[in-house]
Amino acid sequence: MIVFEYARATDIADAVRQKAADPGAKFIAGGTNLIDLMKENVERPSRLIDISRLPLNRVEEAPDGGLRIGALVPNSDLAYHPLVEQRYPILSSAIVAGASPQLRNMASTGGNLLQRTRCYYFYDTATPCNKRDPGSGCPAINGLNRMHAILGTSEACIATHPSDMCVALAALDARVLVTGPAGDRAIPFAEFHRLPGDTPEIDTNLDPGEMVTAVELPAKGFAENYTYLKIRDRLSYAFALVSVAAALELEGDTIRQARVALGGVAHKPWRDPAAETALEGQVANDATFSRAADLLLRDARGFTHNTFKIDLARKTVIRALTQAAGATPQSQSDKKIR
């Protein structure tokens, strides 16, 4: 591993101050992604600022009926928190669909948002990568790209965001609370992660000196009609080829409100207002779901080895909406897709 300094932050202000004093420093909380990337020489921080002991580890009810999740709440604690299981089961389901129990015990809420792509070329310092080494090129575009993006790609990068949890947070319209030298602000989830464009080295709209302190969920949790359906090469402990978080509000068999977020297909969790609008006011049936799937994938573009994802995503959207409408969410232990 690389050589670096280590310091513990005494409070949030101290963490922000330490970061401002050393632009090469990085915050560390769970460490499951950052330490791995440091072993691979992909991340080379001069200093680690350990924020894991800061008091940001509570799940609290918000005055508006929503939930405020501290940035240091471990993924497993969040997934199994009674209020999350009751009111936001789509979030519980997405979290337990990802990683392993050991990793979920370590990984933090904020860190899950900030984890980096698992693109093979990003990880391999012997190859060019515009995300790791801006301007060096993207070997994935004409290389091994089975896992890569089909939506929102650019000439510079076709990497995907690997999180499952974030797909559910996108569907729930979460907000990310951050703090930094310029003070506190809230970032709507859809604006937190970025598309690669010509700056794929920048994953999020977090400023370099800022730190995630919490994630807020609005009151509406879609606890009746939801699913998180994840399609992958292995049944467990694998990143998504395609995943869909689908949440509906039904009145009889008419859709009043719809949320559909896709994972594994883009540089960020993918939502499309046109597809959701097309669902609203319609009868929840195959024809309606097909139209929404077509809209979601209308600009999809495949590469050498991942063109299959376009049809897979279309079918996964339709199946997920069927599961949500039927109030038969996907089980994350019995993996049969019904």
Added chain:
Amino acid sequence: MAQAGTVVQKPAIPLPEKIAIGLTVNGTRQHLRVAPWTSLLDTLRDHLDLTGTKKGCDHGQCGACTVLVNGRRINSCLTLAVMQDGATITTIEGLEANGSLHPLQQAFIDHDAFQCGYCTPGQICSAVGLLAEGKAGTNDEIRELMSGNICRCGAYPNIVAAIRQVMGQA
């Protein structure tokens, strides 16, 4: 040996100082000085001679390094010893009590739940964590919640049987 005068002197790179930490490992308080980049796994194996915990992939993908930190199962390869200052750690060596095997250790023997044995300490520590979490009831749930532990000999059916045996005793 190089002759004096032929050695090219490289400027010394100043290394950060080692950091003093305290860990309670298998009931024993340990005081150590470690470099910031020392993983908990390397600390257990190389500093405390507790080589029961295995290094498989060293990237959090195989689960061979699973230990219990403050009662929760984690991958010891993906955390730094300095981050765990003050923690209580249980490794495979700490599971027996008064000379008797932990019920899961006995169940792994009863069900022949290993072949080469390299993944076994991680499997057993992971299963201790799984039982404490109390989220597994069915075989599907045991399989899913043990998915962070890879067994290349393929002893999976017997591992599930061993865990079921101990769940039945609870």
